[in-house]
Amino acid sequence: MDEARARDVLAAAGLRAGSAELLALGENAVFAAGDLVVKVGRDAELLDRARRELDIAVWLEEAGVPAVRAAEPKARSVEGHPVTLWHRLPDAVRPAEARDLAELLRVVHALPSPSFALPPRELLGGVERWLRLAGGAVDPADAAYLRERRDGFAAAAAALTPHLEPGPIHGDALPRNVHVGPDGPVLVDLETFSSDLREHDLVVMALSRDRYGMPAAAYDSFTSAYGWDVREWEGCAVLRGARETASCAWVAQHAPTNPKALAEFERRVASLRDGDETVRWYPF
Numbered sequence: 001m002d003e004a005r006a007r008d009v010l011a012a013a014g015l016r017a018g019s020a021e022l023l024a025l026g027e028n029a030v031f032a033a034g035d036l037v038v039k040v041g042r043d044a045e046l047l048d049r050a051r052r053e054l055d056i057a058v059w060l061e062e063a064g065v066p067a068v069r070a071a072e073p074k075a076r077s078v079e080g081h082p083v084t085l086w087h088r089l090p091d092a093v094r095p096a097e098a099r100d101l102a103e104l105l106r107v108v109h110a111l112p113s114p115s116f117a118l119p120p121r122e123l124l125g126g127v128e129r130w131l132r133l134a135g136g137a138v139d140p141a142d143a144a145y146l147r148e149r150r151d152g153f154a155a156a157a158a159a160l161t162p163h164l165e166p167g168p169i170h171g172d173a174l175p176r177n178v179h180v181g182p183d184g185p186v187l188v189d190l191e192t193f194s195s196d197l198r199e200h201d202l203v204v205m206a207l208s209r210d211r212y213g214m215p216a217a218a219y220d221s222f223t224s225a226y227g228w229d230v231r232e233w234e235g236c237a238v239l240r241g242a243r244e245t246a247s248c249a250w251v252a253q254h255a256p257t258n259p260k261a262l263a264e265f266e267r268r269v270a271s272l273r274d275g276d277e278t279v280r281w282y283p284f
Contacts, residue, residue, distance in 0.1 A: 001029060001081070002257060006040045013038075013078045027253075028191075032088060036071055041082035045129065050075040050082035052119075053191040057086075059114040065107055066186040068179075089179050089186065096178035098205065098218045100185040102225035104170075104178060108187070109198050111168045118195035121171050123157075123242050124150045127249040134252035137262060142269045146249050149272070153242040160235040163228075164198040173201035174208065202230035203239040211244070211281045244272060251284050260284075 003022055006029030010017035015038055020031035029040040041050055054075060060067040071085040127150045131143045170177070171192030178185050194200075206229075209219040223229040230236050248268045254261035264284050271279035 001040070001042045003029065006031070006081075009040050009078050009081045009083065010038060013076060013083050035088050037068075037086040037088050039082075039084045039086065040078075044077070044080045044082070047075060047077055047082040049191050050084050052116075053193070054084060055116055056114075056118075056190045056193045059116075060187070060190070063111060065111070066104065066184060067190060068186060068188045089188070090181040090183075092180050093182055094180050096175040096180050096185060098175055098214070098222035099225040100180060101173060101175050101178050101205070102222045104185055104187050105173055105201050106226060108168055108170055109164070109201070113168060113195055118168060118193060121169060121192070121194035121196035121200050123200065123239075123246050124154050127246060130249040130253040134249075134255050134265075137255040138252050138265060142266070143252070145269065145273065146245055146252075149241070149245045150249075153238060153245055156238045157242055160197065160238060162197045162199060162235070163230075163233045166197050167195060169194050169196055169198055169201045171196075171200065173204045197235075197239070199230050199233060199235065199239060202226065202228075203236060203243060206231050206236065207240055207243055210240075210277060211279075212283060213280060244268075247281070248272065254284065 003025060006025070007017040007020070010020055010031060010033070016033045020033040020038065022029065023032055023037070024030040027042050027046065031038045031040070039050070041047065051074070054070050054073060057067065057070040058073070061069055068089065069087045071087050076083040127146060131138070131146065134143070170187065171194045172189060177187060177189045179188050205214070205219060205222050208214040209216065248265060251261050251265045251268065255265055261284060264282055267279065268281055
């Protein structure tokens with residue numbers, strides 16, 4: 001799904017496609033339209049996840065967790081694409097920092113499970129779909145390598161003994177998924193909320209430090225605010241490897257239409273094949 005297709009879906013939904021501002025384009029196209037934010041899912045497979053994200057938003061609101069709020073209680077299905085509407089947040093007063101995320105995660109990690117079922121964190125569950133979307137744009141040998149890594153890390157992750165009590169997690173815990181408005185930090189992008197090892201949320205930041213250039217001081221502020229460093233846990237390397245595998249496959253889905261995505265995909269896969277954990281990855 002490219003921007004033009006997403007705008008066609010907005011128009012079919014009766015929303016202001018022409019004046020909407022594209023904020024992000026990944027598995028969802030995210031638009032600002034007046035006082036709303038509209039998310040258009042890439043395909044019909046994401047409809048159940050969109051519905052669950054709305055349920056999660058209501059649950060977090062009832063629990064008093066600072067998070068984005070839904071503007072409509074039900075997801076729409078428009079021309080085979082899930083569409084959800086959200087209240088637009090006030091302009092940010094500053095960029096989100098690692099410590100903001102840590103403080104929100106402490107709140108989320110203290111929550112009991114909701115009345116509805118949260119899925120496990122299927123970190124590797126999207127790998128096959130992303131590789132399928134990549135099609136012939138990526139080397140079949142690279143795709144096969146990632147499938148093999150996926151299977152190995154899935155088995156290893158299932159055997160882990162957690163340090164923290166399992167329960168609700170955000171699932172994609174990065175500062176980019178925190179918005180700092182006039183009333184303080186709030187969580188956004190709720191679609192990966194799960195019930196699983198809390199360590200999933202913490203490994204994300206460890207990987208950001210090691211692969212994406214997060215300054216050590218920022219990472220230290222995160223662990224200080226949260227109260228624990230996941231790198232002390234013997235299972236850290238397994239969850240890190242699983243997330244690296246998923247991150248490679250996620251980039252692959254953009255390769256057919258974006259040469260920069262293909263280049264980043266090849267960089268990432270080569271570093272995994274070489275076992276070189278020092279190769280810098282770039283957010284995409």
